Structures are given as structure tokens and as C-alpha cells.
Amino acid sequence: MDQDKAVAALAALAQDTRLSVFRLLVKAGPDGMIAGALAEAMDVPPSTMSHHLAKLEQAGLATSWRTSRLIHYAADYAGMQGLLGFLMADCCQGDPTLCAGLLSSIQCDIVSQGASA
Amino acid sequence: MDQDKAVAALAALAQDTRLSVFRLLVKAGPDGMIAGALAEAMDVPPSTMSHHLAKLEQAGLATSWRTSRLIHYAADYAGMQGLLGFLMADCCQGDPTLCAGLLSSIQCDIVSQGASA
């Protein structure tokens, strides 16, 4: 994950519809969701959703595959991993104690278990 | 941190100069850096840098204060904390094991110490 890719990933998430779609996909898990269902869920025309999904995919935050006429989209965990790693690598190059406070606020189950939120 | 604030914070970081400035500020720590020094470091005119800094500040990712003629900018750790928390809260609503892999890749010292990267 270099700076350019990070900017692209952040730009992909920096839009209301796309951020919502991404969160939906993360919740949906590895099976993902059908393109049409996403368009309906977000209440936008198919072509608009297609543009957004393409941007998420180009940014490395989503993957897609076809089954018959349907196209599935799923969150790309490796991509999200790369982005968060890039952002958090930054946060500890200074004073590591700042990072401790940062992590303690994250509501992720596995973090709060490990780091005693 | 609601969706709108998350979009604003992501948009603030989704630009090459601003992402670099933010990373510089994170490295610089609580004392921050002078506006003019940031403009020089990024090789942009003062007015351009001023716009970028204003956007980072509005997004809750930087704070500023004046000492005589100089204006200091520092990273707002609470803001970054909010954004990462928002993004990572998502990542664990599905399968928590996905989150484990995600965290193990983060290069942050305190995480690798606690979670044995």
C-alpha cells in the first residue's frame, strides 16, 4: 500500500453512497451482495451504482464475480487491511502511547477482548 | 462519529498533499508544525496550504493555535481515533475472525506487541 493507493482507497470511501455500500458489503461477508440489490438498497439507478462499485473495485476495496446473470460484489478484506495498516503505521511513528489510547477506543470485539477496552 | 463526519474525514485524507501533511503532523507529535513550514515542505504556495489545513481542521483531523505570528497545526488524535473506530467497528459486525487477520497486519508497535503480529 503506497500513498497513491491509499489516496484512491480513501477517495473511494469518501462518498456517502459508496461508504454505505462498503459497510453493507462488510456486513454481508464473503458471499457479498448482488449489484441490483445494492442499487435497490441505496435507492439509486443501476448505472449509478455500477459506477460506484467500479470505483470501489478499482480502489481494491471490493471484488466481484458473476454467477449466471447476477454479479456479486464483496468487500475486499485485504484491501481494507492495507489501508488501515497504512493509516495506523503512521500513528505510531511518534509516541506509541498515543496509539494505545487510539486502540482502546476501537469498538471491534477482538480488539476490546485483547486490549481490555 | 456519524456517517457524515466519516465521509468528511475520509475526503480530507483523500488528497495527496493533505494525506502527506497529515502524516507529517502525526510524526511531528503534539507540538505540531508551523503553517509556513508545511507549505515549504510540500512545495505549495501558502494560500494553497491554508486551504488544505482548513479542510483537515474542519474534518476534525487537525487542530491549530497561534503563537505570535506563527500558526501551529497538530494532528487531532481524537479525530483519527473516531474515524478508525468507525471503520473498524464495521469490520467486526460479521465474522470476528476476519478482524483478527486484519489486526495482525497492522504495523503499529503497540499492536504487534499486544497481538504478536
Next chain:
DNA sequence: CCTATATTTTCACATCTATCGAAATATCAT
């Protein structure tokens, strides 16, 4: 082959964003 369904691509347009010179504001020193 023809039609229906699901999605993308093309194209156009309106809006938002980035950039930066010039003018304005704030502070300090003399």
C-alpha cells in the same frame, strides 16, 4: 433466433474540488 433480465459502458451535464495570485488580516519590531 428472439425476448427478457441483469449489468455495464457511453455520453452529457451539473456540481464540487484544487489551485494560486492578489488583497486583507494579524502580529511583531523599530
Next chain:
DNA sequence: ATGATATTTCGATAGATGTGAAAATATAGG
């Protein structure tokens, strides 16, 4: 006060982005 320094605000412009209708592509079923 005047001039010098540091930064912001204003204003204009070029370029990027979001939107969605219409046409094109891909697949399935009769």
C-alpha cells in the same frame, strides 16, 4: 505609526467527480 513577516480570505479558473438516461453487452429460457 510604519514596515516587515506570517497566514488567511477572496475570487477566478481548470479539472475532477457524481449522476443518470440511453445504448451496448452478457446470460438465460423459450
